[in-house]
Amino acid sequence: MTAVPDNATPPAPDAAAAAIRVEGLTMAYGDFVIMRDLNFTVRLGDIFIIMGGSGCGKSTLLRMLVGLKAPAAGKVFYREGSLWDAPPDARHAILRRTGILYQSGALFSSMTLAENISLPLSQYTALTRGEIRDIVSLKLALVGLAGFEDFYPSEISGGMCKRAGLARAMALDPDILFFDEPSAGLDPVSAHNLDELILELRESLKATFVVVTHELASIFAIGNNSVYLDVETRTMTASGDPKEMLANATDPKLRRFLTRGQE
Amino acid sequence: MTRAAASRPRADAPTRSLVVADGVLTLTIAGSWRMDQALPALDPVRQALEATPPPKTLAFACAGVTGWDSLFLTQCRAILALARQRGVTADLAGLPDGVASLLALAEKVPERQGAARTTAHAPFLDRMADLGIGSVQAVHNLLEFLGEVTLAAVALVRGKAVFQRSQLTTLIYQASIDALAIVSLISFLVGLILAFVGAIQLSQFGAQIYVSTIVGIAMIRVMGAIMTGIIMAGRTGAAYAAELGTMQVNEEIDALKTFGFSPTQFLVLPRMIALVLMMPLLCIYADLMGVMGGFVVGVFMLKINPIQYLTHTWQSVPLANFWIGLVHSTIFGVLVAMAGCYRGMHCGRSALGVGQATTSAVVTSILAIVIATAILTVACNIIGV
Numbered sequence: 001m002t003a004v005p006d007n008a009t010p011p012a013p014d015a016a017a018a019a020i021r022v023e024g025l026t027m028a029y030g031d032f033v034i035m036r037d038l039n040f041t042v043r044l045g046d047i048f049i050i051m052g053g054s055g056c057g058k059s060t061l062l063r064m065l066v067g068l069k070a071p072a073a074g075k076v077f078y079r080e081g082s083l084w085d086a087p088p089d090a091r092h093a094i095l096r097r098t099g100i101l102y103q104s105g106a107l108f109s110s111m112t113l114a115e116n117i118s119l120p121l122s123q124y125t126a127l128t129r130g131e132i133r134d135i136v137s138l139k140l141a142l143v144g145l146a147g148f149e150d151f152y153p154s155e156i157s158g159g160m161c162k163r164a165g166l167a168r169a170m171a172l173d174p175d176i177l178f179f180d181e182p183s184a185g186l187d188p189v190s191a192h193n194l195d196e197l198i199l200e201l202r203e204s205l206k207a208t209f210v211v212v213t214h215e216l217a218s219i220f221a222i223g224n225n226s227v228y229l230d231v232e233t234r235t236m237t238a239s240g241d242p243k244e245m246l247a248n249a250t251d252p253k254l255r256r257f258l259t260r261g262q263e
Numbered sequence: 264m265t266r267a268a269a270s271r272p273r274a275d276a277p278t279r280s281l282v283v284a285d286g287v288l289t290l291t292i293a294g295s296w297r298m299d300q301a302l303p304a305l306d307p308v309r310q311a312l313e314a315t316p317p318p319k320t321l322a323f324a325c326a327g328v329t330g331w332d333s334l335f336l337t338q339c340r341a342i343l344a345l346a347r348q349r350g351v352t353a354d355l356a357g358l359p360d361g362v363a364s365l366l367a368l369a370e371k372v373p374e375r376q377g378a379a380r381t382t383a384h385a386p387f388l389d390r391m392a393d394l395g396i397g398s399v400q401a402v403h404n405l406l407e408f409l410g411e412v413t414l415a416a417v418a419l420v421r422g423k424a425v426f427q428r429s430q431l432t433t434l435i436y437q438a439s440i441d442a443l444a445i446v447s448l449i450s451f452l453v454g455l456i457l458a459f460v461g462a463i464q465l466s467q468f469g470a471q472i473y474v475s476t477i478v479g480i481a482m483i484r485v486m487g488a489i490m491t492g493i494i495m496a497g498r499t500g501a502a503y504a505a506e507l508g509t510m511q512v513n514e515e516i517d518a519l520k521t522f523g524f525s526p527t528q529f530l531v532l533p534r535m536i537a538l539v540l541m542m543p544l545l546c547i548y549a550d551l552m553g554v555m556g557g558f559v560v561g562v563f564m565l566k567i568n569p570i571q572y573l574t575h576t577w578q579s580v581p582l583a584n585f586w587i588g589l590v591h592s593t594i595f596g597v598l599v600a601m602a603g604c605y606r607g608m609h610c611g612r613s614a615l616g617v618g619q620a621t622t623s624a625v626v627t628s629i630l631a632i633v634i635a636t637a638i639l640t641v642a643c644n645i646i647g648v
Contacts, residue, residue, distance in 0.1 A: 109615045
């Protein structure tokens with residue numbers, strides 16, 4: 001979230017402003033191909049939705065974008081260059097500009113919330129302990145968990161774990177934030193609040209968001225760009241703004257997905 | 264990495280200057296306010312806010328800011344907190360885009376009252392009382408577990424215990440065939456060590472042949488059982504605790520309960536059966552391997568005739584020792600399985616809890632094995648076997 005005042009205007013949707021570019025990506029487990037020929041661009045400042053039915057490989061795609069699983073073919077480009085062709089040090093440097101919110105928070109259970117958030121800060125910055133403590137309480141306050149510094153993840157609810165996971169993902173002020181199923185397991189109000197939080201953070205941090213979800217309400221509320229993965233043809237069948245997709249789509253499968261099976 | 268090493272001198276170093284005019288304190292902020300820079304100290308701002316008469320308003324002029332991150336936000340929060348303490352109104356309009364809204368977002372949910380933990384130590388009596396209550400609870404849990412296991416065993420005898428037969432087969436395999444290699448190695452070496460220790464003393468009297476007696480009685484009477492017990496505590500008992508503990512974390516045990524299965528019958532019973540059946544067999548095998556270890560020392564180092572060594576072992580070790588060893592190992596089987604399963608079933612719901620459960624399963628098993636051995640040895644002494 002390196003916000004520079006003079007780039008406050010929304011970035012123009014051209015190739016130069018690409019935060020992530022995916023070219024010819026093929027995902028496979030062994031010989032079993034899940035998805036092939038994925039080509040899409042995440043622009044700077046986008047809230048980019050990766051959507052599709054269950055088991056279509058949304059989470060696997062996310063794992064390839066964040067360096068957890070190597071693609072079978074194709075490339076993932078960040079602004080610094082190709083993620084999977086970079087040597088490990090360079091790859092880690094690219095990934096340090098990203099933050100990831102895992103599906104159930106993935107907080108380290110042996111550490112308090114404050115320790116969870118300060119871990120990357122103490123490792124990758126030269127901040128003093130006082131500064132780290134201030135940043136930790138700021139991040140927790142941003143996600144509405146002020147005062148919960150000394151709680152262990154097992155002592156707070158699932159929704160709170162998720163928000164604490166978001167605070168940890170934001171610890172290093174990343175440029176790109178990845179969310180894996182942010183609203184899974186949240187009640188409608190909490191899910192809505194999380195959507196609001198994402199919009200608010202995009203507005204003030206000028207960060208880019210990549211969100212894996214099949215929650216239609218979220219998709220239309222926050223997404224301004226997206227890719228739809230079709231489980232039967234094993235490739236992407238649509239991309240673009242989800243609201244325009246709903247208005248213009250002709251593919252019956254996509255329409256069924258976007259209308260909760262009503263059409 | 265020190266701060267000085269991290270921050271290279273840069274043209275856009277963060278600066279802050281302050282001007283007081285007509286009761287308005289204006290902070291002029293410029294440069295790059297990021298984590299890789301050393302930020303100016305807060306003291307001048309504090310002094311200006313605490314001056315008499317205090318300024319009425321606090322304003323920001325941030326036209327020169329070239330970049331900011333969370334560190335800038337924490338500085339702003341600190342300054343605003345100071346201003347609020349002094350009753351100075353803050354005008355956030357001059358802050359860079361996004362900063363004001365993030366600050367507002369951070370204030371949106373007030374700090375939960377009473378959420379922050381105090382680190383003060385509880386009084387001595389409080390801690391003692393907690394310890395006492397904790398121990399009573401632990402004894403209660405243990406007795407409850409023993410009761411459930413007994414009921415499950417009764418159900419098993421009456422043929423009404425519900426568990427998967429195929430799982431029992433896997434468990435038996437894991438507790439026997441899979442353990443053979445490590446049991447072989449350790450028992451063989453223990454036999455070898457016992458023989459070495461005895462050989463040095465006995466050869467001074469020309470009584471080398473009694474090495475076979477020492478190794479035979481020691482291995483067959485207790486050492487075979489103890490060594491298998493400790494090996495199985497380390498590999499199988501720990502595995503039970505980790506497995507059941509992870510099932511507890513994943514709510515699998517809750518799922519079993521809601522399906523109407525008794526977790527004790529479904530999970531604990533097959534593990535108990537597997538270990539109680541296999542431990543005596545492993546013990547017999549360990550006895551043999553231990554005698555082989557002694558045999559190697561006797562035959563190759565002490566030059567005892569192989570046939571003579573084996574017949575002497577056979578003649579000088581009373582058969583009662585064999586049965587005593589089997590009783591030991593059966594009891595150890597019960598203890599190791601119980602410790603592993605008990606700790607696993609009472610595991611905390613986190614990765615941390617699984618680690619603690621596994622550790623205490625192994626510690627409890629080994630402790631139980633040693634105590635049980637002591638009791639059995641005294642008991643054998645009293646009844647004269």
